[in-house]
Amino acid sequence: MFETNDIYVDVLLPLALPQIYTYFVPETLHQLIEVGKRVEVQFGKSRIYAGIVSAVHQNLKLAYVPKAVISVMDEKPIVEQLQLNFWKWIANYYQCTEGEVMQAALPAAFKLSSETKVILNPAFSEDASVLTDNEFMVHEALTLQGELSVKEIQSILDIKSTYRIIKSLINKQVITLQEELQYKYKPKFEYYVQLHPDLNDDTLDEAVLTLKRAKKQEQLLIDFLGLCDELGTERLKRSYLVKQTGSTTTLVNALVKKNIFVISEEQTNRLDVDPNETLIEYKFSEQQLKAYDNLKNSVAEKQVTLLHGITSSGKTQLYLKMMQQVIEQGGQVLYLLPEIALTAQIIRRLRLALSCKTGIYHSKYNDNERIELWRDVKLGEIGVIVGARSSVFLPFKNLKLIIVDEAHDSSYKQFDPAPRYNARDAAIKLSTMCKAKVILGSATPSVENYYKAEHSVFGLVELKERYGGVKAPEIEIIDIKEAARKKQMHTHFSHQLIKVIKTTLDQNEQVILFQNRRGYTPALVCNSCGFVPRCVQCDVSLTYHKFINELLCHQCGYRKRLSQTCVRCGETETRIRNFGTEKIEEDLQNLLPGVKIARMDIDTVKRKEGHSKLIAAFEQQEIDILVGTQMVAKGLDFENVTLVGIINADQLLRFPDFRAGERAFQLMTQVSGRAGRRKKQGKVLIQTYQPEDEIFLWVIQNDYETLFETELSDRKAFNYPPFCRLMHIQLRHKNVEIADKASIYLADILKAYFKNRLNGPSVPIISYIRNFYLREIMLKLPIRSTELKGEKDYIQRCIHQLKSQADYRSVIVKLDVDPM
DNA sequence: AGCACGCCGACT
DNA sequence: GTCGGCGTGCTC
Numbered sequence: 001m002f003e004t005n006d007i008y009v010d011v012l013l014p015l016a017l018p019q020i021y022t023y024f025v026p027e028t029l030h031q032l033i034e035v036g037k038r039v040e041v042q043f044g045k046s047r048i049y050a051g052i053v054s055a056v057h058q059n060l061k062l063a064y065v066p067k068a069v070i071s072v073m074d075e076k077p078i079v080e081q082l083q084l085n086f087w088k089w090i091a092n093y094y095q096c097t098e099g100e101v102m103q104a105a106l107p108a109a110f111k112l113s114s115e116t117k118v119i120l121n122p123a124f125s126e127d128a129s130v131l132t133d134n135e136f137m138v139h140e141a142l143t144l145q146g147e148l149s150v151k152e153i154q155s156i157l158d159i160k161s162t163y164r165i166i167k168s169l170i171n172k173q174v175i176t177l178q179e180e181l182q183y184k185y186k187p188k189f190e191y192y193v194q195l196h197p198d199l200n201d202d203t204l205d206e207a208v209l210t211l212k213r214a215k216k217q218e219q220l221l222i223d224f225l226g227l228c229d230e231l232g233t234e235r236l237k238r239s240y241l242v243k244q245t246g247s248t249t250t251l252v253n254a255l256v257k258k259n260i261f262v263i264s265e266e267q268t269n270r271l272d273v274d275p276n277e278t279l280i281e282y283k284f285s286e287q288q289l290k291a292y293d294n295l296k297n298s299v300a301e302k303q304v305t306l307l308h309g310i311t312s313s314g315k316t317q318l319y320l321k322m323m324q325q326v327i328e329q330g331g332q333v334l335y336l337l338p339e340i341a342l343t344a345q346i347i348r349r350l351r352l353a354l355s356c357k358t359g360i361y362h363s364k365y366n367d368n369e370r371i372e373l374w375r376d377v378k379l380g381e382i383g384v385i386v387g388a389r390s391s392v393f394l395p396f397k398n399l400k401l402i403i404v405d406e407a408h409d410s411s412y413k414q415f416d417p418a419p420r421y422n423a424r425d426a427a428i429k430l431s432t433m434c435k436a437k438v439i440l441g442s443a444t445p446s447v448e449n450y451y452k453a454e455h456s457v458f459g460l461v462e463l464k465e466r467y468g469g470v471k472a473p474e475i476e477i478i479d480i481k482e483a484a485r486k487k488q489m490h491t492h493f494s495h496q497l498i499k500v501i502k503t504t505l506d507q508n509e510q511v512i513l514f515q516n517r518r519g520y521t522p523a524l525v526c527n528s529c530g531f532v533p534r535c536v537q538c539d540v541s542l543t544y545h546k547f548i549n550e551l552l553c554h555q556c557g558y559r560k561r562l563s564q565t566c567v568r569c570g571e572t573e574t575r576i577r578n579f580g581t582e583k584i585e586e587d588l589q590n591l592l593p594g595v596k597i598a599r600m601d602i603d604t605v606k607r608k609e610g611h612s613k614l615i616a617a618f619e620q621q622e623i624d625i626l627v628g629t630q631m632v633a634k635g636l637d638f639e640n641v642t643l644v645g646i647i648n649a650d651q652l653l654r655f656p657d658f659r660a661g662e663r664a665f666q667l668m669t670q671v672s673g674r675a676g677r678r679k680k681q682g683k684v685l686i687q688t689y690q691p692e693d694e695i696f697l698w699v700i701q702n703d704y705e706t707l708f709e710t711e712l713s714d715r716k717a718f719n720y721p722p723f724c725r726l727m728h729i730q731l732r733h734k735n736v737e738i739a740d741k742a743s744i745y746l747a748d749i750l751k752a753y754f755k756n757r758l759n760g761p762s763v764p765i766i767s768y769i770r771n772f773y774l775r776e777i778m779l780k781l782p783i784r785s786t787e788l789k790g791e792k793d794y795i796q797r798c799i800h801q802l803k804s805q806a807d808y809r810s811v812i813v814k815l816d817v818d819p820m
Numbered sequence: 821a822g823c824a825c826g827c828c829g830a831c832t
Numbered sequence: 833g834t835c836g837g838c839g840t841g842c843t844c
Contacts, residue, residue, distance in 0.1 A: 011844080015821050021844040044823065044843045066844050099821090134835095159836065810839080 008059055008066060009033060011041055011051035012084075014111050015099045016418070020054060024066040033069070036077025036084070038110065040070040050112040052102060054084055078110060078374070079395050082433055086393075089429055095727075095792060095815045096418035104419055105393035107370035118166065119147045121176045130172060134165050139174055192264045193224065193252060194235035199260065207260050217254055220247045224261075238263065288314055291463040292321060298459030299401075299437045304428055306407075306453040307441040309463030310702060311673025312470065315441050316346075318463075319403050320353050322439065327356045327383045331400030331436075336423060338409040339363070339388040341634045344612050347386060356383030361391040389414060389423030392430055399434040402427045406634065407440035407449060408666055413820040420816045443673065444666040444704060447659075447711050451722040473644070473675040473682035475700045479691040480648075491587040497645055497685050498591065501625070504643040504683075505595060510618070511625045512632050513588070514671045515581050515647045531566050545582060584647060585627045592625075600628035633670040642682045644675040649688040653695065658720045659820075661695060665707050668699045721818075724757070724780040725788070727795065728816040731761075732772040742808040743775035749798045753791075754779055772812075792817075 007025040023041050025033050033039070038050045050073060087101040103111065120142045131139060134157050141156055142148060153162045169175045199207065211218040223245040227236060242249060255261040284292065291309070295318055298305040309315040323333045337346070342362055351358050359373045359382040373394075376382045380397035387394070389412050404412070404424045412423040424440065431438045440449055440458070453460035466472060483494040490498060504511055533542045535553035542551035542560065551560045585599045600614055617623050618638060626632060652664040668686065676682020686696065698707045716723055731746065733739040743761035751758050760777035767774055781791055795815075802808050 008844095013821095013843095015843095017821080017843080019844085023844065041844085047822065047843090062844080064844060132835095164835080 005030075006058060007033065008057055008062070009039065009053045009069065010055040010057070011039060011069075012054045012087075012102055013041075013043060013049050013051045013099050014103045014106070015043075015049075016097050017099050018097055020098070021051075022059070022062060022066050024068045025056075026068050029069055029072050032072040034072075034077055035081060036079045038073040038078060040073055040112075042067055042070065050110065052079065052084075054098075078106075078378070083393070083395055086426075086430055086433055089433075090419050090421050090426060092789075092792075093429075094419045094421050094817045095796070096420070100418045101421075103417075104390065104414070104421075107367055107374055109367040109371050110374075117147045117149055118142065118153065118169075118175050121173050124172075124174050131174070132165075132168075134159075135169055135172075135174070138165065138169060142175065190265070191238035192235045193238050193241055193261050194264070196259050196262050207258070210258070214254070216247065216251055217258075220245055220251050221255060221260065223247075235264070282317055284317065285314070285465070285467055287463060287465040288318065288467065291461055292318055294461045295322065295439070296325075298461055299439065302437075302459035303432065304438040304440060304452075304457075305459035305461060306445055306449055307439055307461050307463065308445055308450070308453075308704070309441065309443060309461075310466065310472075311443045311669065312466045313443075313463040314467035315405070315463065316349070317467075319405070319439070319441065320350070322401060322403070323354065323384060326401045327354065329400070330398065332377070332380065332382070332396050332398050333384045334391060334394070334396070334399060334402045334427070335384060335386045336391065336402065336404045336412070336427060337386065337388065338406050338411040338634060340411065340631055341406060341409075342386065342388060343615060345615065345637065350384070350386060354384055357381060358384045358386060361385055361387035361394060363388065363390070389421075392423050392426050396434060399430070399436045401436055402431050402438045403441065404438065405441045407442045408444055408446040409634075410820045413818070415816075418814075420819075422818055422820070425818065444662075444669050447662055447708060447715065448722040450704075450708055451712065470676060470679065471681040472702060473672050473684045475672060475684040475686065477691045477696050477700070478685055478687045479689075480687045481689045481691075490591060492584060492647055492687075493588070493591065494687055497687065500643060500683065500685060501592070501645070505592075505624055507642075508640075509642040509680075510621065510623070510638065510640045511643045511645065512638075512641055512671075512674050513584065513625060513627045513645045513647060514629075514632055515584050515627065516629055516651055516667070531569065533560070581627050581629055588625065588627065595624045596622065597625045597627060598623045600626055600631050602629070602631075630667070632674065633667060638674070639679075641674055642676050642680055644671055644682065644684045646671060646684070646686045649686050649696075650690060653688075653690070653693060658715070658718070661707070661714075662711055664695055665699060665704075668695075669702070669704075672699065719757075719780060723783070725783060725817070726819055727779040727781055727792075728819040729777040729779065729795075730764075730814040730816070731775045731777075732812040732814070733810065734772055736773045738807060738811065739773040739775050742802060742811040743777065745805070745808065746798060746802045746813075747777050749801060750777065750779065750795065753794060757781075 005027075007030055008022050009025055010020045011023050012020060021041075021043070023039070033053065033056055035053050035056060037053050039053055040048060041051050042048050043051075048070070083105070087098050087105060090096075090101045091098045118138075120139075137156060138148070138153055141153075148156075150162055150166070153166070157165070166175070195204070208218065208221065211221065220241075224236065224241060227241065227244060228234060238249065238252060241247075242252065252261060252263070256263055291307075295305065295307060299322065307315060307318065309318075319335065323335070326333050335350070339362060342360070347358075347360055357376070359376065361370065361373055365373075373382065373385075377385060378395040378397060385391055385394060404427055407424050414420055414423075428438050430436070442449075445453070449458065452458045478494050478496055480489060480494055483489050483496070488495045493501075501511055533551050535542055535558050542553055542558075544550075544562065545552050549562055551562055553559070581599050581601045585597055589595070589597050598614060598617065600611075614623075614626075618626050621640060646668065649664070649668065652667055653660060657663070672682075672684040674682075675684050686699075688696070695707070697703070712722075715721065720726070729746070731739060731743045733742065747758060747761045757780040758777065759779075761775050762777075764774050764776050779795070782788055799813050802811065802813070
């Protein structure tokens with residue numbers, strides 16, 4: 001059939017390249033090569049990458065001489081064809097390269113790339129006189145360190161282009177280059193020590209005698225037996241044994257050599273459930289049973305089912321029951337959660353309730369743990385995977401059900417870098433590829449999703465009753481415009497809010513205060529000249545963080561120490577404009593001395609474990625009031641919280657975005673859901689300057705339907721999703737004029753086709769970030785996927801045309817499909 | 821994304 | 833002259 005035995009492979013590289021590259025497979029590797037395995041290949045002059053084989057073929061008509069595959073890195077494929085197809089779909093839909101998808105999909109430890117190492121050439125004659133200063137410095141550093149990477153040389157010499165120097169050093173035979181793939185993954189084992197199985201009571205005594213002259217070993221053995229006895233076990237973790245007895249691993253190994261101990265290794269298993277915890281019997285309410293039946297029927301019938309259940313209605317229990325079913329039939333379940341909701345609380349609950357191995361996958365876990373989970377998922381050894389958005393990329397073996405909890409949550413959408421995918425939508429695609437079903441759960445579904453449910457594209461199951469008969473919280477709107485007029489405000493708190501906080505605390509109950517802004521205050525204003533310190537590389541004012549006494553840019557991270565006097569006029573008095581969580585915390589503390597207040601935002605939670613520590617402290621009631629951003633709104637379940645306050649709802653409403661109404665409703669509903677989750681009816685106080693806005697009425701009455709209808713008619717009138725899809729185009733350039741002209745040029749050629757479906761070009765609210773000027777264009781794309789592809793191609797051609805103009809070549813264009 | 825190559829301004 | 837910055841094009 002084939003004329004030669006030559007084999008070629010198409011290799012996917014973890015780079016933003018629009019193409020796939022073909023390599024030649026040497027005969028020695030013919031047996032090993034397989035789609036989905038990683039191969040070591042050279043790309044360009046010196047780089048070596050781990051690429052993935054996306055196809056094996058015998059194409060003879062190559063217009064170039066392909067390079068050869070250096071080695072096959074895996075015994076078994078790390079992904080299947082299905083994953084490769086999924087990647088391709090994502091690349092297509094979200095308009096990025098497959099390499100970028102690969103980058104996002106694979107755990108870092110799979111993505112090896114070489115670092116060029118420079119080493120001394122042993123043939124070099126030590127005559128350093130021929131070297132220039134810089135060359136001499138490199139030579140010196142190498143004699144000391146043995147090897148250097150190009151990056152290290154850059155920092156030693158403090159210059160960017162090291163190329164010339166390196167080349168010259170090679171010419172002078174001082175150094176040679178070394179290219180090596182670093183294998184990052186090291187499987188982690190836990191070592192257990194136990195007695196050699198051949199030992200019985202008699203032989204053990206004998207063995208002890210042989211240790212008469214090795215006092216330490218003898219002591220270790222005695223300690224070991226003592227510890228085993230104490231714990232009622234026959235084997236101990238080696239690390240535990242060493243630590244408890246103050247001995248060393250070497251000592252343990254000595255006893256292994258003498259056939260007294262044996263060591264067994266076991267993969268560390270973080271998936272174990274603490275045997276001391278037991279599951280509390282959960283009794284389904286009548287409503288839940290009914291919803292469960294509906295859910296089961298809907299899932300059997302429809303590809304996607306939307307579970308619209310109000311907060312505290314017990315959605316999680318329904319998920320659990322659905323999961324259990326799938327597991328019993330040997331299927332896998334993917335349970336997606338917003339990153340922020342992946343708390344120990346939820347994970348613990350799941351593990352207790354499920355009879356199978358449960359894996360967790362998200363960015364907080366280190367590389368080795370992720371590789372292990374990856375492998376176990378692929379082998380089908382893990383039944384349930386709980387994870388954040390990137391877990392849609394896991395190599396499922398038998399995926400049968402995907403649950404997307406809080407499906408409206410914007411953190412399912414990746415912003416940067418590409419692929420800018422939405423894990424919720426990608427999961428739906430994945431489910432069709434795996435023949436799995438999807439449940440989207442939310443108390444406040446996105447308008448797009450609910451629209452589909454209403455039109456029977458998705459199944460719809462509603463759950464409208466709180467579990468356990470707890471009444472929905474009583475929501476009250478406080479008009480702070482009026483309160484300010486009547487002088488009933490104390491800093492940001494109305495007297496009414498303060499009063500209720502006090503009575504709540506008096507009853508030994510806890511309070512959550514929500515303020516959607518971190519930092520101390522967004523801006524410091526000079527009292528005399530009105531000067532506001534701004535970021536030097538972005539178009540935003542700096543935020544004052546009192547705790548570190550620094551001004552911080554929330555866009556780029558630029559920081560600056562606060563100067564004593566106004567930079568412009570020398571005035572010492574500064575005034576505070578607007579306010580963030582840190583300021584709220586401080587004012588509140590002044591107002592309520594002695595009350596324990598904590599703050600929860602990215603700044604306090606960033607440090608490792610900060611989040612769970614804070615939650616634990618609040619749970620243990622070591623904290624009375626928790627002041628926080630978005631974070632407090634999501635997924636937390638505190639029994640003793642009966643009051644939730646929203647300091648200022650106006651910021652939510654004034655968001656200049658067509659989704660502002662939907663967002664505000666979602667957030668207020670979510671935050672309100674934190675109040676009174678168990679026994680007692682909770683209370684929610686919302687402070688606002690515009691209490692007449694009807695959105696408050698819907699929040700109070702928990703009237704999602706009216707919100708939905710109103711939003712939908714607006715969206716229809718202005719042609720926004722769900723009546724179209726959006727594509728956001730961002731252009732960046734260091735030069736304002738070029739940014740301006742390029743965006744006008746691109747908008748013009750796009751407009752020829754898109755006409756009134758194009759908005760822009762416009763200057764974004766933050767128009768200048770990290771020394772780049774930004775411009776943006778918004779396009780409305782058709783819903784039907786048949787038309788969609790052609791239009792996306794057209795857009796790509798327009799961008800190509802832009803880039804072929806010499807002036808605009810260096811403009812960076814970023815595409816975002818279905819922006820949030 | 822790197823990396824090579826080529827062009828060009830600044831300094832010994 | 834040479835060093836180092838920067839723009840451009842290519843990578844199987």
